[in-house]
Amino acid sequence: MKIQRHGTTRRYSDSVSHAGSVYLVEVPQSTEADIRTQTREVLDSLERLLAQAGSDKSRLLLATIYLRNMEDYDAMNELWDTWIPEGCAPARACIQAKLAHPGYRIEVVLIAASIPDSPAG
Amino acid sequence: MKIQRHGTTRRYSDSVSHAGSVYLVEVPQSTEADIRTQTREVLDSLERLLAQAGSDKSRLLLATIYLRNMEDYDAMNELWDTWIPEGCAPARACIQAKLAHPGYRIEVVLIAASIPDSPAG
Amino acid sequence: MKIQRHGTTRRYSDSVSHAGSVYLVEVPQSTEADIRTQTREVLDSLERLLAQAGSDKSRLLLATIYLRNMEDYDAMNELWDTWIPEGCAPARACIQAKLAHPGYRIEVVLIAASIPDSPAG
Numbered sequence: 001m002k003i004q005r006h007g008t009t010r011r012y013s014d015s016v017s018h019a020g021s022v023y024l025v026e027v028p029q030s031t032e033a034d035i036r037t038q039t040r041e042v043l044d045s046l047e048r049l050l051a052q053a054g055s056d057k058s059r060l061l062l063a064t065i066y067l068r069n070m071e072d073y074d075a076m077n078e079l080w081d082t083w084i085p086e087g088c089a090p091a092r093a094c095i096q097a098k099l100a101h102p103g104y105r106i107e108v109v110l111i112a113a114s115i116p117d118s119p120a121g
Numbered sequence: 122m123k124i125q126r127h128g129t130t131r132r133y134s135d136s137v138s139h140a141g142s143v144y145l146v147e148v149p150q151s152t153e154a155d156i157r158t159q160t161r162e163v164l165d166s167l168e169r170l171l172a173q174a175g176s177d178k179s180r181l182l183l184a185t186i187y188l189r190n191m192e193d194y195d196a197m198n199e200l201w202d203t204w205i206p207e208g209c210a211p212a213r214a215c216i217q218a219k220l221a222h223p224g225y226r227i228e229v230v231l232i233a234a235s236i237p238d239s240p241a242g
Numbered sequence: 243m244k245i246q247r248h249g250t251t252r253r254y255s256d257s258v259s260h261a262g263s264v265y266l267v268e269v270p271q272s273t274e275a276d277i278r279t280q281t282r283e284v285l286d287s288l289e290r291l292l293a294q295a296g297s298d299k300s301r302l303l304l305a306t307i308y309l310r311n312m313e314d315y316d317a318m319n320e321l322w323d324t325w326i327p328e329g330c331a332p333a334r335a336c337i338q339a340k341l342a343h344p345g346y347r348i349e350v351v352l353i354a355a356s357i358p359d360s361p362a363g
Contacts, residue, residue, distance in 0.1 A: 010323045012334035016303045018355045019262045020140045023304035023333040061137045062144035066337050081131045091144040092133035093230050095187050096219035098338035109335050113139045141261045182258045183265035202252045212265040213254035214351045216308050217340035234260045
């Protein structure tokens, strides 16, 4: 099975697909922004990356959400809870951690299904 | 291939299965309890969730264990080491991190195989 | 599909393969060493484990890098960026976290593809 990558640099790819699963990691672009702006940026970007990889936010399997400060938990969840299509929430872990850039308040890792549902599955 | 979810809320699912793998995340129920009680609760719950998804603790692929305090490492491992069937331990990472609820001393993420072993692989 | 494990103890396996994916976690051996030595040890060991599992560093899907101290980020990346074959970088998250042994400055979790590429994939 072929590996497909998007947004590949020397260090990382934006997404990597293989064997019906796609792996994505996203951080905010606006490192001075508040948690709402950063969460919105990350979710919007993940939505584009999912589409690029032949998946979408109704097909998430596992999400890992890293927050620089757990006090941002409720504000992040306000956006998350409306972003996730009803009945489609992935398994999800959320932990506090210092991230690579001091301006990042959130980093999200997703594993999603990249092959469309089929009754034969 | 079809995605199957259990325990789905607006925010997360207890488990999500796809393409022969199942993804699970669990936290303790007793937020005032010590690490032994919380670890026992989490492992017991994961065992039920694995069964519900057509898997079991002999088929774990990757475990990520988040501990609020690394001083709980030895006590957690006492339970972990006896919970894992001999010869079946998954790849495993264990890190310290502040978790979503101040009473959580442990959070466990599992990826497991959901299709039974067969020589025809 | 069969699960294949290498380096299995009561607590963890060095690698576990299933359904075309392999899961690996590695920590340094030299707990007194600096970040360059530890990163080199971890990447060398992961390379051996990948080979043992029928994969290699050109087939990484997702990497999670835990650093004890984010000040080690640039030194770790110097080695990472040359270790990754050009055009083959995985999705990657990097966070700061206290690890199981106080001497560990780095811990790396990989998910890789274990089935060779084929146009039929």
